[in-house]
Amino acid sequence: MVSATAEQAGGFVSGKLSDLPAVTYHGRDAGPYFTSAICLAKEPDSGVPNLSFRRSMQVSDTELRVRLGGTHDLTRYQKKAEERGEALEAALLLSCPPEIFLSACASLSYEASELVMAEQIKGEKIPMRRCETIDLEVPASADIVDEGRCLPHIKRPEGPFGEFMGNYVEVGDNHVLEITHVSYRPDAVLHGLVCGSPEDLRPLEAVTAARVYRHVAAQVPGVIDVCCRPNRMISIVKIRKAYEGHVQHVFLSALESYLDYNKVVIVVDENVDIYDLDDVMWAYLTRRRAMILNDIPGFYRDPKKDHWGRLCIDATMPWGREAEFARKSIPGQDDINLADWLTQEG
Known part of the structure; x- marks a missing residue:
């Protein structure tokens, strides 16, 4: 300064x-x-x-x-x-x-x-x-x-x-x-922030994701990325799974990374787009193993303990059974250019 x-x-x-x-x-x-x-x-x-x-x-x-x-x-x-x-x-x-x-x-x-x-x-x-x-x-x-x-x-x-x-x-x-x-200043314009608006949430989600990523990546191998959308109370962690029990280690580290906020931790495989909630939900619905942790304090604005507890979701493929949970594909799909088929001649 x-x-x-x-x-x-x-x-x-x-x-x-x-x-x-x-x-x-x-x-x-x-x-x-x-x-x-x-x-x-x-x-x-x-x-x-x-x-x-x-x-x-x-x-x-x-x-x-x-x-x-x-x-x-x-x-x-x-x-x-x-x-x-x-x-x-x-x-x-x-x-x-x-x-x-x-x-x-x-x-x-x-x-x-x-x-x-x-x-x-x-x-x-x-x-x-x-x-x-x-x-x-x-x-x-x-x-x-x-x-x-x-x-x-x-x-x-x-x-x-x-x-x-x-x-x-x-x-x-x-x-x-x-x-x-x-x-x-005489020409000052007061900045009013609507709590819960995109202007409010997007920066908070970004800094929360950075904090969770730094903490988890320093303790657990194979961490690729972290996303905290659509709400900073949720951390979605993408990993390159390396051993049985890998996800549980991620859970423990992510939960302790931010005691106020991580009410839900979802761990997904490297082929899931953590910035596409539809893709995350697909992984959850097809690979889910959920763990509820009761009576753990959450966000500090909860004096009556109405919202205590955490939810951890393992949305990765079970270790050693990856072939059973492979995402379906259509042969040659990536080679098709729709413009070649939809363009009208004459």
Whole structure:
């Protein structure tokens, strides 16, 4: 990162939250939300900055209520600060350029900084400007910045809200971000994100697949590719099967790769297109061996344990019986050019 020039850091005006558009996205939402807010905070000991998306309910000009997931790095930051009796300083970045948006989607190790990843995506250093009321630097390219402090030992009701799974997350006690300053460019356009839309899901699916692939490929041989469509709760893993029990090793590794999300793991052979759900379902229907794992915690937004449990599906050909499960083919099919037969002469 580099310090922003006067020109890069200039042009901002001070204001308040109520200056910004207040968008209530769904019928039962508790009120307006920032859905594309990227939270920037520093690890209390190392000072490493972290970027992550945080839905934030607008309560007043001085208060947002923010959902923190139990397994997230930001939650660990907040707990460390809280144990010291301190507030965690944080800035919410809105209307950011693609390199910041994509980096905030990523799932990196605790010691890594998403800002470094943003620089790698952009191919150059990210200009940073200092906040007015907290000890943080933020990307000068963020058009709207809400500065604040995540208060220790204070939680207040947040929700309901229509989340990306298509249903409502009910009211829960969540963290309070006390807003200390708001700045924005006069021509800023608020980026509103509809949770569960393709704009929301596609980046999340891509970064989840990358995380699962890195983890599983490091432990288990023969991993070719991973896809997390049509929902990041599902991981479809393509392997080059090498031994009996290979699939079970993939199951174990994939399930531990992302404790929040992998509710379903499907393993397929190398001749199945994991980006074609019809092909995956064909493999499932013709080769399926399912294993249900009950009473395993799933997504952290499940306080009543309604959705505990995991499903693992072995959609590969049984070891040693591949010929019995071969996909049918039509001799010469690939040599036929339909245009030769459908073109009319005269």
